[in-house]
Amino acid sequence: MTSKLLGHFLQENLSELKSKGLYNVIHPLQSANGPIITIKGKELINLSSNNYLGLATDARLIAAAVEATHKFGVGAGAVRSINGTLDLHVKLEQKLAEFKHTEAAIAYQSGFNCNMAAISGVMDKDDAILSDQLNHASIIDGCRLSRAKIIAFNHSDIDDLRAKAKQAKESRLYKKIMVITDGVFSMDGDIAKLPEIAEVAEEFELITYVDDAHGSGVLGKGAGTVKHFGLSDKIDFQIGTLSKAIGVVGGYVAGRQDLIDWLKVRSRPFLFSTALPPGDVAASIRAIEILMSSTELHDKLWDNANYFKKGLRKLGFDIGHSDTPITPCIIGEEQKAQEFSKRLFEEGVYAKAIVLPTVPKNTGRVRNMPIAAHTTEMLDRAVAIYEKVGKEMGILQ
Numbered sequence: 001m002t003s004k005l006l007g008h009f010l011q012e013n014l015s016e017l018k019s020k021g022l023y024n025v026i027h028p029l030q031s032a033n034g035p036i037i038t039i040k041g042k043e044l045i046n047l048s049s050n051n052y053l054g055l056a057t058d059a060r061l062i063a064a065a066v067e068a069t070h071k072f073g074v075g076a077g078a079v080r081s082i083n084g085t086l087d088l089h090v091k092l093e094q095k096l097a098e099f100k101h102t103e104a105a106i107a108y109q110s111g112f113n114c115n116m117a118a119i120s121g122v123m124d125k126d127d128a129i130l131s132d133q134l135n136h137a138s139i140i141d142g143c144r145l146s147r148a149k150i151i152a153f154n155h156s157d158i159d160d161l162r163a164k165a166k167q168a169k170e171s172r173l174y175k176k177i178m179v180i181t182d183g184v185f186s187m188d189g190d191i192a193k194l195p196e197i198a199e200v201a202e203e204f205e206l207i208t209y210v211d212d213a214h215g216s217g218v219l220g221k222g223a224g225t226v227k228h229f230g231l232s233d234k235i236d237f238q239i240g241t242l243s244k245a246i247g248v249v250g251g252y253v254a255g256r257q258d259l260i261d262w263l264k265v266r267s268r269p270f271l272f273s274t275a276l277p278p279g280d281v282a283a284s285i286r287a288i289e290i291l292m293s294s295t296e297l298h299d300k301l302w303d304n305a306n307y308f309k310k311g312l313r314k315l316g317f318d319i320g321h322s323d324t325p326i327t328p329c330i331i332g333e334e335q336k337a338q339e340f341s342k343r344l345f346e347e348g349v350y351a352k353a354i355v356l357p358t359v360p361k362n363t364g365r366v367r368n369m370p371i372a373a374h375t376t377e378m379l380d381r382a383v384a385i386y387e388k389v390g391k392e393m394g395i396l397q
């Protein structure tokens with residue numbers, strides 16, 4: 001007999017979610033996650049992936065993955081610190097450091113894992129972390145894991161950050177204080193105010209940590225948000241993911257050599273979880289080489305994003321204040337945002353509704369991620385479908 005208490009807990013909570021329309025139903029793809037996807041036998045224009053540069057299906061990356069898989073097999077066979085480190089991992093880390101203009105880098109199995117590893121690798125219960133209120137879930141969990149005092153500051157509010165940094169510093173309660181922010185906030189597409197954050201950090205001797213999961217490949221001609229602001233020598237931790245613009249899977253920290261040396265002996269996912277598979281590492285290396293040799297995909301991404309945003313704005317949609325290709329289309333009420341997304345699906349566009357608790361109440365939205373691999377014809381078709389559904393639901397006049 002399995003646990004009755006567990007059964008009660010699960011049934012009660014699942015039915016509550018379902019009755020509120022908050023239970024997420026997952027539709028498996030029957031195709032690659034490219035510009036066009038197939039779900040339930042239906043072809044859809046895909047505006048929901050983080051595959052910004054279209055690299056997830058790039059023939060050059062596929063060839064690199066296949067070649068490495070033939071040579072090294074499908075798995076790394078061990079954790080990095082025992083004998084799971086292949087020469088490919090070392091090459092990837094060298095490329096990442098070059099790409100990020102830092103002394104060194106360390107790769108992890110995912111971006112999520114990277115935040116679990118890096119924050120608790122350096123911060124502990126005698127420390128404090130100033131964390132933007134809208135930081136990604138993996139940052140929040142990484143902070144909790146460290147047992148440091150977490151002090152949230154209002155989203156991108158530099159006065160609030162400064163006041164809280166001053167208070168933390170003057171309290172003399174903490175050995176080290178860190179400030180952590182996303183480089184690009186993924187729900188609204190706004191960029192962190194890194195120059196001001198770096199100033200506050202200098203004033204109060206804060207360690208700086210920027211998770212640039214959505215900025216790498218997108219800003220700074222591809223090198224990311226820190227490079228975009230010319231702050232490569234001011235940020236201690238540059239976190240990135242290999243899962244979004246890079247198109248594969250994995251995460252990394254780029255920074256000074258001694259930081260990376262330390263994380264290699266102290267960060268737990270590096271020590272206790274098997275290394276990235278060879279095929280993924282080889283594909284990531286190829287992706288970074290492509291990004292460093294040409295801005296073609298980056299430029300195409302921005303052209304597509306600007307084109308798509310212009311189309312929606314002209315129709316009269318509220319697309320918020322994004323500074324990046326992330327294009328929210330804000331509908332308001334949760335149910336309505338979900339209905340809007342459902343109607344888009346029926347008409348041939350896949351764009352996911354994002355509602356409470358991921359975004360504040362009554363700012364329910366459909367979030368769009370135009371990518372470099374979309375053609376103008378696909379984007380025109382998507383905008384026409386938006387117009388049709390928007391008028392039909394009374395969102396547009």
Ligand SMILES: *Cc1c(COP(=O)(O)O)cnc(C)c1O
Binds near residue numbers: 111112182
């Ligand atoms: C997506 C994301 C992650 C997680 O990256 P994965 O490689 O998908 O695990 C971490 N941080 C931020 C800010 C993200 O947007």
